[in-house]
Amino acid sequence: xxxxxxxSRPSVVPTEVTEKSRRRxxxxxxxxxxxxxxxxxxxxxxIGAILRxxxxxxxxxxxxxxxxxxxxxxxxxxxxxxxxxxTDDRDTRIAELERLNAKLERRAVRAEAFxxxxxxxxxxxxxxxxxxxxxx
Numbered sequence: 001x002x003x004x005x006x007x008s009r010p011s012v013v014p015t016e017v018t019e020k021s022r023r024r025x026x027x028x029x030x031x032x033x034x035x036x037x038x039x040x041x042x043x044x045x046x047i048g049a050i051l052r053x054x055x056x057x058x059x060x061x062x063x064x065x066x067x068x069x070x071x072x073x074x075x076x077x078x079x080x081x082x083x084x085x086x087t088d089d090r091d092t093r094i095a096e097l098e099r100l101n102a103k104l105e106r107r108a109v110r111a112e113a114f115x116x117x118x119x120x121x122x123x124x125x126x127x128x129x130x131x132x133x134x135x136x
């Protein structure tokens with residue numbers, strides 16, 4: 001066994017790790033160009049060389065060919081995720097009025113409780129309150 005000197009140790013290269021990997025997105029023009037290049041390839045192993053050079057998988061080619069045959073490869077790529085529903089001005093107004101109604105109901109409950117408290121205090125003090133709606 002040969003002892004290793006400090007100079008013969010392999011150097012350690014730190015690797016950077018991204019926080020979150022991102023899905024690759026290919027434009028329709030790139031897909032069409034790659035399909036044309038692959039279909040023009042005649043020598044054995046040429047398609048594999050193109051795939052390695054571009055960092056693609058053979059499943060990409062299969063999916064892109066199917067999309068081209070369906071006619072989906074002509075336009076821009078579709079966005080992923082749920083469709084955003086446009087908000088209606090009436091819905092916004094309804095929500096605003098419901099919030100205002102709830103606020104006014106809370107104030108009414110507090111006002112009624114305060115009036116009841118005043119009645120009880122007046123009763124304890126022996127000076128009954130008169131209701132403004134009642135006529136003497």
